[in-house]
Amino acid sequence: MIELWIGTINGYLWGSILIYLLTGCGIWFTIRLKGLQFIHFFHMFRILKSSRKANSHGISSFQALCTSLAARVGTGNLMGVAVAISLGGAGAVFWMWLIALVGMATAYAESTLGQVYKEQDQNGNYRGGPAYYMSKGLQSKALAITFSLCLFFGYGFVFSSVQANSITDAFHGSYGIEPLTTGIVITILTALVIFGGMKNIARFAELTVPFMGLAYFIICLGVIGGNLDKIPAIISDIFASALGLKEAGSGLVGAAIVQGVKRGLYSNEAGMGSAPNAAAAAVPYPPHPASQGYMQMLAVFFDTIVICSCTAFMILLFDGASGEFQGIQLTQQALAYQVGDWGQDFITFAILLFAFTSIVANFAYADNNLKYLNMDNLLGHWFLRIGFLAMLVFGSAASLPEVIALADLSTGLMTIVNVVALFLLSKVVVSVTKDYHQQCAANKLPCYQPDKTEHSKLHLTKGIWQ
Template sequence: MINEIVSAVNNVLWGDGQVLIVMLLGCGIWFTLRLGGVQIRHFGHMFTLLRGSTTSTKEGISSFQALCTSLSARVGTGNLAGVAVAISLGGAGAIFWMWVIALLGMATGFAESVLGQLYKVKDENGEFRGGPAYYIKQGLNKTWLAVAFSLCLFFGYGFVFSAVQANTITDALNNAYDIPTLYSGIAIILLASLIVVGGLRGIARFAEWVVPFMGISYVAAALIITFMNLSLVPDVLYNIVTSAFGLQEAGAGALAAAIKNGIQRGLYSNEAGSGSVPHAAASAAPFPNHPVSQGYVQMLGVFLDTMVLCTATAFIILLAGGSASGQMEGIGMTQAAMSAHIGDSGTAFVSAAICFFAFTSVVANYAYGESNLHMFKLDNKLGRIAYTIGYLGMILWGSVAALPQVWAMADMALGLMTVINIIAIVWMTPTIVSISKDYFGKHAKGEKPEYKTGDCEIQGESEKGIW
């Protein structure tokens, strides 16, 4: 009966109902219009803010660490396997629609991150914490809705998603090197323990070193492959654009498949609107000291995840001749494409990339769950120990378990999180627009934007002493 309920809910959210795709698309268009196309008009400003983003305080991690932490969770198997799924089911045109949803998702990511930073709180240790539960409670005064979001997040990011990612790693190592899944699971637990014992700061320090190395290495490999096949690039780009609009012989059916799979995979990959990234945004000591600066930084995260890393995978596959097959293909398609370019070592490279990408997600997921302990007054030593034991236990279980039913429950938790978060951020549009205009105005005058309580009209009120 539980399985039937989960299946019915997921069918409405992700399946035939397509509720989440409609909500996320609508949300991206809404904030693109309400914020005046901020992701296009201020595209260069995202990169400008990185120059002063490495300074942290005793209350908050640096903006760069917050970006890397959010990328740790975002960048996962979806960047390698998800792109292959989109191409195998939707053809090359799916990549175009993945780009479109990323462009719209940048505005959504901006909006939710601004709120995460504005309504942040200090935990028992005097460190910044926040996320959708906090802006729902403080901005909308809907404690029951905030608790509902936190419970979904605890179940999804705190426990189940880490189990699923651990399962991906152990499967990859077992298939490539015949390493028993239990041994791999124990190794993951030991490594994760060393990192998460340092709390959010330990995770942020890990992320700021590993994520750039991981991302740059993967993109460099994709660029080398692209230059090796430079003569094929114009044909690949032509194929992406024409397939995206059904201009090839397959017609309307191919157009629908391209749109559906491109949008769906893009949404899964960049997480814009799901409510996960505001936790990282809230933990930062922003530079300049204004909530909107974190909107720009996390908007950049959507761009890097989808427009850069997913595009890298797409070119690796398409330059190897990958196309729509009508059958769902995943990581095997990416491995086969890489092997076609660089030989047998391609499979090992992709396996290593999966392990890196999935492990960073395991670690970042801990941070998102831990950020919600304050909501339940559990941000103390005992609460953190209990949470950590549960988190590590789920990793071990996920390493050796068969997970199709758990995946379904995780999808349901993520789907419900996203519904709650989108309703909340659209409801809080007046606050987002007000505080964004404050930043835009100060920046246009050549001032260094700084925010103080009372500068803008906001819904509810932020915690006293934060601003």
């Protein structure tokens, strides 16, 4: 009975409620921020040029970008896109693009707030995120605790075990390696990374994410380049299928919208409240919260518009896209069709890198929210570490449908709480953004310097923005 209820709730939550809520949030901030993701699109790349600056208090903006990309870019970029196309047709890709462009405004808003309300821990390192802006900006400890509890369960234990399961399945299917053996190796490697804390995780992401993303992008670009004559027809098919212009495919428009929106939302995580945990740990340059908002907006662009689109084009170039292959097998076969059998091996190792970086980033998010669960102490940190690593071993060799269903429920609730907070704090986002753009227009290096009145009004942490 409990499983039935959870399944029913998740069906409504992930099947409709969150789609409308996150889409509405993206549209709301696109309007409130005057379409800054379009008007100031190239500003994201200008900030990227000077994103390597950091100090003893925090990681660099580039490291924060890589950490959030480590979590965003996972098996969904390879498998989820295949599922969306299988169920919704080529038109799903158009709606995936559209929801990503709208979601960039949400990503900007939540990461800017993460920076505004950040604080320092006992070691002098920056930390922040949704729980912090709920507690400070909204003066609601109840919302902060609810959010932290949901994130702790989903990101701290379950989702990483699912990623581990994806890796072990891929290696067992490709090379016959026992899942438990692969799981133990993954767990040992994870321990070596996470025991070094947020800065070590950020350094790992800084080295790994650009490599894995660039390698996958180059391979896909080579495939697309070898089939340039077919690309115009595929793009035409994407738009025609999405808008119901194809007579035979008009009935698929509804499925295309649902699948495309779902893939865009779930892949880029805009509005879910995960990325602000990494964004708040950064030392932004220019030294203004909005600059980190721009960096995380860029993460959504890379994740969905670049990486997911690479997978989509590769699959649509495959003659067997609508055949017997599903999920990750469809992606593997699509690449193998273009480059030979080694394409399957490449996708297997891509899954390893994509999923492993997600595992590491998930730990960082869970660790960042221990404060509001009264676990920000030696015992609490070790409880998370041991539990996190144990679930990797367990999840690598076991099917966890009931636990995954609970994690989906907790993450859904976490997202609702975060979106509500974003709506309530939208005036703060608008005000901070206006301050940033005014300084840019005056040819100044934007620097956030709130006066005493603003400090008191927004309940900012003392000593952070002086």
